[in-house]
Amino acid sequence: MTGAGDDAAWPRPAGRGTCSAARWPRSVPGCGAAALLVFAPTRRRSGPSGRASVAAMAYHSGYGAHGSKHRARAAPDPPPLFEDTSGGYSSQPGGYPAPGADVAFSVNHLLGDPMANVAMAYGSSIASHGKDMVHKELHRFVSVNKLKYFFAVDSAYVAKKLGLLVFPYTHQNWEVQYSRDVPLPPRQDLNAPDLYIPTMAFITYVLLAGMALGIQKRFSPEVLGLCASTALVWVVMEVLALLLGLYLATVRSDLSTFHLLAYSGYKYVGMILSVLTGLLFGSDGYYVALAWTSSALMYFIVRSLRTAALGPDSVGGPVPRQRLQLYLTLGAAAFQPLIIYWLTFHLVR
Numbered sequence: 001m002t003g004a005g006d007d008a009a010w011p012r013p014a015g016r017g018t019c020s021a022a023r024w025p026r027s028v029p030g031c032g033a034a035a036l037l038v039f040a041p042t043r044r045r046s047g048p049s050g051r052a053s054v055a056a057m058a059y060h061s062g063y064g065a066h067g068s069k070h071r072a073r074a075a076p077d078p079p080p081l082f083e084d085t086s087g088g089y090s091s092q093p094g095g096y097p098a099p100g101a102d103v104a105f106s107v108n109h110l111l112g113d114p115m116a117n118v119a120m121a122y123g124s125s126i127a128s129h130g131k132d133m134v135h136k137e138l139h140r141f142v143s144v145n146k147l148k149y150f151f152a153v154d155s156a157y158v159a160k161k162l163g164l165l166v167f168p169y170t171h172q173n174w175e176v177q178y179s180r181d182v183p184l185p186p187r188q189d190l191n192a193p194d195l196y197i198p199t200m201a202f203i204t205y206v207l208l209a210g211m212a213l214g215i216q217k218r219f220s221p222e223v224l225g226l227c228a229s230t231a232l233v234w235v236v237m238e239v240l241a242l243l244l245g246l247y248l249a250t251v252r253s254d255l256s257t258f259h260l261l262a263y264s265g266y267k268y269v270g271m272i273l274s275v276l277t278g279l280l281f282g283s284d285g286y287y288v289a290l291a292w293t294s295s296a297l298m299y300f301i302v303r304s305l306r307t308a309a310l311g312p313d314s315v316g317g318p319v320p321r322q323r324l325q326l327y328l329t330l331g332a333a334a335f336q337p338l339i340i341y342w343l344t345f346h347l348v349r
Contacts, residue, residue, distance in 0.1 A: 150195040150258050152185035160190055161197055165269050166293070168300040174307050183254075191304070195258065198265020205231060205268050205343075208275050212347040215279070227343075231268075234339050238264045238332075245328045255308055263301060267336050270297050271344050278348030286348045294337035301333040 164171055177189040186194040209227045213219040239260045246255065270293030278286030306329055 146256070146258060147195075149183075149185055150193065150262060152187055153194050153196045154187045157187045157190065157194075158197060161186075161194070162269065164190065165197075165266055165300060166273070166296055168296055168303070171303075174303045176308065193259050193262035193304070195262050195265070198262055198268060201268030201272060202231065202265065205271055205275075208272060209347055212275060212279060216349060231343050234343065235261070235264050235267075238335065238339070242328075242332055245331075249324045249328055253308055259308065263304060263332075266300070267297055267340055270294065270336075271340050274340065274344050275347050278344075283348060286344075290337070290341060290344070294340055297336045297340075298333040301336060302329055305329045305332060 174191055176191050177184045183189070183192060186192040186196075206224065206228045210219060210224045213223060239257065242260045242264075243257065246253075270290075273293050274286055274289045277289035306326075
């Protein structure tokens with residue numbers, strides 16, 4: 001409680017309901033930026049009752065003896081919604097594991113668990129066994145070593161083989177060369193069939209067909225895809241027909257599916273020359289090139305398949321069988337100009 005003399009020492013504020021640090025003495029604790037005293041708009045009362053009410057208001061607003069101890073405290077953190085039951089993780093504020101702790105824990109757990117090691121070893125053995133089975137089944141249908149043989153070429157072989165396909169009439173020896181009962185690779189024997197030239201010729205034909213269609217303002221991805229798929233399907237059908245004919249004629253030879261695919265794919269060289277000539281010289285040049293390349297390919301097929309399909313084992317055999325094998329060879333050769341014309345005539349107009 002304050003005395004009667006204290007009331008005179010306290011000056012009256014300039015306005016009602018405000019607290020001013022300039023008008024209030026510095027000895028009064030709590031008056032500043034951290035405290036705010038709001039006075040009710042009442043009349044000042046003289047006497048002990050008035051001084052008592054002012055003192056009570058100052059005490060409750062932080063101006064009493066113990067007002068400086070009433071500080072604003074931060075609200076406590078809310079309790080977590082779920083309990084942390086991980087146990088093995090180092091906790092961080094907020095209940096989240098430390099970065100990388102889950103990965104390290106999982107790796108250490110797997111490395112230390114013998115059952116996990118056994119399972120990993122068993123899975124690796126199953127994967128290696130499955131890989132061996134896939135390779136074994138693949139080799140039953142496609143031999144990688146045989147496929148490499150048909151791509152063993154060099155630049156000199158490719159140049160000579162292209163010349164042989166265009167001008168086969170001057171070539172004398174058509175027999176495939178052997179070394180210790182093993183045929184020589186194409187780069188060492190010009191008569192050996194290869195798959196490099198048919199593959200590159202097929203790609204070149206597709207690109208040339210796209211250029212021809214573009215010149216004629218008829219290019220579209222659908223038409224180009226139709227040309228490529230049609231050319232590929234015709235070759236596959238031709239190979240299947242030759243395999244069926246060899247089976248029905250009971251021909252015993254070293255011809256495989258790759259050999260027949262190589263001989264059937266050489267027609268793409270004649271198709272490229274025919275289309276190029278047609279684009280440069282018109283339809284007349286196209287038909288002249290078609291006649292030349294078709295006759296050259298027929299001669300090449302007859303001479304090559306006659307040696308490979310008939311072979312020395314068929315010499316001295318039954319005459320009807322030899323005649324059937326000869327007809328099969330001639331039929332395969334006569335079918336080439338028809339396919340070349342069917343796949344190229346729409347590209348030259």
